[in-house]
Amino acid sequence: MTIPTELDLTDATTFVRHDAYEFWRDVRKSRPVYWHQGDPGFWVVARHADVLACYSDVRSLSSARGTVLDVLLSGGDSAGGKMLAVTDRPRHRELRNLMLRAFSPRVLGAVEQKIWERTSRLIKTVTGQGGFDFAAEVAEHIPMNTICDLLSIPEADREKLLRWNKLALSSHDAESDRLDSLEARNEIIGYFMDLARHRRGDPGDDVISMIATAEVGDRPLTLEEVALNCYSLVLGGDESSRVSAICAVKTFAEHPAQWRALREGSAAIDTAVEEVLRWATPAMHFARTVTRDMEIGGRRVRAGDIVTLWNTSANNDEEVFDQPRRFDPARSPNKHLSFGHGPHFCVGAFLGRTELRALLSALTESVSEIEVCGKPTPIYSNFLNGYGSLPVAFR
Numbered sequence: 001m002t003i004p005t006e007l008d009l010t011d012a013t014t015f016v017r018h019d020a021y022e023f024w025r026d027v028r029k030s031r032p033v034y035w036h037q038g039d040p041g042f043w044v045v046a047r048h049a050d051v052l053a054c055y056s057d058v059r060s061l062s063s064a065r066g067t068v069l070d071v072l073l074s075g076g077d078s079a080g081g082k083m084l085a086v087t088d089r090p091r092h093r094e095l096r097n098l099m100l101r102a103f104s105p106r107v108l109g110a111v112e113q114k115i116w117e118r119t120s121r122l123i124k125t126v127t128g129q130g131g132f133d134f135a136a137e138v139a140e141h142i143p144m145n146t147i148c149d150l151l152s153i154p155e156a157d158r159e160k161l162l163r164w165n166k167l168a169l170s171s172h173d174a175e176s177d178r179l180d181s182l183e184a185r186n187e188i189i190g191y192f193m194d195l196a197r198h199r200r201g202d203p204g205d206d207v208i209s210m211i212a213t214a215e216v217g218d219r220p221l222t223l224e225e226v227a228l229n230c231y232s233l234v235l236g237g238d239e240s241s242r243v244s245a246i247c248a249v250k251t252f253a254e255h256p257a258q259w260r261a262l263r264e265g266s267a268a269i270d271t272a273v274e275e276v277l278r279w280a281t282p283a284m285h286f287a288r289t290v291t292r293d294m295e296i297g298g299r300r301v302r303a304g305d306i307v308t309l310w311n312t313s314a315n316n317d318e319e320v321f322d323q324p325r326r327f328d329p330a331r332s333p334n335k336h337l338s339f340g341h342g343p344h345f346c347v348g349a350f351l352g353r354t355e356l357r358a359l360l361s362a363l364t365e366s367v368s369e370i371e372v373c374g375k376p377t378p379i380y381s382n383f384l385n386g387y388g389s390l391p392v393a394f395r
Contacts, residue, residue, distance in 0.1 A: 009036055009044065009308070010073065012380040015284070020385075021325060024313035033297035040073065042287075042306035043296065048317035048337070050297040051309045054288065055341035061288035061307060063344060064088045068383055069287050072306050083228040085236075085344065092343065094216045099229060099347050101214075102150060102207040108350070111149045115351075116358045118142060123362040127394040131373045134390040135246050142355055143241035147234050150351075152206035157191070164188050165238050166388075188234065192227035200226075233348065240282040240338075241352050243379065243386030245359050247280035250390055252363075253370040255327050262329050263364045272329035273356045278336035279327055284312040284385045286340060311337045312385060369395035 007014050007023055024046055027034070032047040045051055054061055063086050066077035080086045084095045101107075122138045144162045147153075153161065167184035196212045200223070203209035212226045221229070252259040261267040290305045301307065315336045316324040339346040346352070363370075374391030 009285075009382055010038060010069065012382050014382060015385065016378045016380060020284075020312060021316055024310065024316060025318075028313060028317060033299040036308075038073070040306065042069065042072070042308055043299070043301055045296060045307060045309050046313040047297060048314040048320045048335075051311065051314040051337060052341055054296060054307065054309050055286075055337070055344065057294075058089060058343050060290060060292055060294045062088050062291050063092075063288060065289045067286045067288070067344075069285060069306070069308055070382065072287050072289065079228045082222075082225045083232050084347070085232050089343070091217070095229070096343070096347065098211065098214055098216055099233075101210060102233070103347060103350060107150065107207060111146060111351070112354055114149050115142065115146055115354055116361075118145060119355070119358040120362045120365075123359075123366050123394070127366045129394075131391055131393045134249050134392045135242075135388060139242050139245040139249075139390075142245065142359070143352075144234075144238045146241075146351060146355060147237035147348075150237075151208050151230060151233065152204070153195075161188065161191070161234065162238070164191075165234060185231070188231050189224075189227045192230040193223050196223050196226035196230070236346060237348050237351060239384055241355050243282045243384060244276060244280045244352070244356060246376075246387050246390050247282075248276040248356060248359060249363075249370060249392060250372060250376060250387065251276065251279055251327055253372045253392060256369070258327060258329050259370060262360065263368070267329040269357055269360050269364070271332050271334065272360055273353055274334040274336065275327065275329050275331045276356055276360075277338040277352075278315045278321070278331075278334055280386065281312045281315045281336070281338050282385055283338070284381075284383060285310045286344075311340075363394075367394040371395065 007018055027044070027046045033050060034044050036042050036044050045054060064080040066072045066080065067085055071077045077086045081091060084092065084099055087095055119142055122141060126132050126137055140162060144158060144165070148158050148161065164184040164187045167180050195208060199206070199209040200212040203213050208226070208230060211221065211229060214221065252262070258267065262272055285308050287306060287308045290301050290303050290307060292303050294301055296307065315338065318324060320335055339349040339352070371393045372391065373393050376387040376391070377389040379386050379388050
């Protein structure tokens with residue numbers, strides 16, 4: 001295969017039509033920090049060490065204008081300063097402390113128990129029944145229900161939230177309309193504004209009531225701020241976990257020796273979870289805006305420039321990972337960046353790991369062989385990496 005020297009990293013079809021790993025291997029070797037032409041253009045950062053350093057440098061690299069390339073190229077995120085993910089210090093620290101209360105042991109205990117029960121039930125239901133779509137019948141039901149359990153979302157509303165969320169940052173259609181994505185995001189935010197208004201007026205013992213009635217910086221959050229931060233939990237909690245679960249099943253089907261090692265105990269569930277997260281890298285990049293002139297990997301970047309940090313390249317950097325394109329469920333250490341790093345490290349990382357741990361445990365207990373029995377459907381996105389459908393059989 002000829003390795004393309006340039007790829008359009010703004011195109012949602014790029015990594016479906018081209019081998020991302022060959023491309024990033026070449027980039028790390030020849031131009032680990034480079035300027036991507038466009039209107040506007042942006043910096044591309046590919047090496048693990050440089051990506052790690054950028055995540056840590058919150059003084060020079062701001063999240064407030066947006067953390068996803070498409071949003072920044074469109075002029076910035078209107079949620080800047082209101083939603084945790086797109087907020088800088090000191091407001092970020094205040095919001096983070098509030099959101100971390102949603103992940104307290106008291107809250108998570110019941111949610112974690114439901115993850116294990118739901119996952120075990122779903123795997124037992126599909127095992128031995130012949131071919132089925134793992135994405136539709138299993139993966140879509142675990143993370144969305146988990147985050148909805150956390151937020152006490154009514155059962156009747158969960159299907160439409162999933163439908164909107166699947167459109168928010170990706171598509172199953174190469175010719176998708178970006179207006180569909182914008183409309184889906186607005187539907188989610190509108191839904192949570194209504195819910196926040198209701199729970200502020202009649203609070204209960206749930207996370208949305210806690211966020212809606214809390215004070216941050218000596219004032220309550222506006223209804224919009226409550227809705228945006230609930231949206232952030234749904235977006236992060238569903239998309240990345242769902243595609244990671246799909247990737248886990250697909251990858252173990254393609255690596256039967258590693259599947260046997262996991263079932264027999266020569267590879268541990270916990271290390272397998274970390275390798276799945278590295279291998280899947282569900283969020284291919286995150287982005288920042290430069291606040292002051294600085295250097296990244298020896299290149300001079302200017303205040304106002306957009307910088308994109310490519311996790312999918314960093315997680316396959318030969319300087320950090322021995323034979324990175326070898327799937328090794330016993331790999332240790334495993335310094336992947338799938339949850340980011342530094343002050344913006346994913347607040348839901350514990351739940352994401354728990355969901356994968358429950359999935360792999362349920363599979364090892366019930367399934368001896370995983371067979372892909374149809375062509376998976378790729379997701380079209382320059383942000384989210386993975387598949388939207390996966391026809392398999394569990395023997």
